[in-house]
Amino acid sequence: MTQGPPDEPATRAARVARQAAFRVGVTAESRAAAYLAGRGFTIAARRFKSPVGEVDIVARRGPELIFVEVKARRRLDDAAWSLTPRQRKRIVAAAEAWLADHPDDGACDIRFDVILIARSGPPQHIAAAFDASI
Secondary structure, eight states: OOOOOOOOHHHHHHHHHHHHHHHHHHHHHHHHHHHHHHTTOEEEEEEEEETTEEEEEEEEETTEEEEEEEEEOSSHHHHHTTOOHHHHHHHHHHHHHHHHHOGGGGGSEEEEEEEEEOSSSOOEEEEEEEOTTO
16 A cells, blocks of 8 residues: 655644544533533434534423534633624524424424533523524
8 A cells, every 4th residue: 555645744733733623622512412411401413414504412401492502712702702603504504404304393492502611610501692583
């Protein structure tokens, strides 16, 4: 088996940075899912992907169905400012794809939440952080 040329240092550094960011994101999503479970939510899906977007967590509690975006940064303030209008649109589109695949969920009270994760301290849950009209 032949190997290709060795990675350029910049390419290798970019790959390492992407892998580290992925691990931070997965860890933050796990913390957010545990937080929601501790508050009586059942996690229906994590990292739900559709052709139009992704939702980090889909959770249920009674008649509520929430689509949750998890944002992790060093500080909560930085996490709060990191959700862009484009991301919100993709989350709403992915939620619509979820509802198309799960028509019984259309009868639920639906909302879009954000959970902010900082290096230390508890997660901050912002219920109804945005709506589908964006």
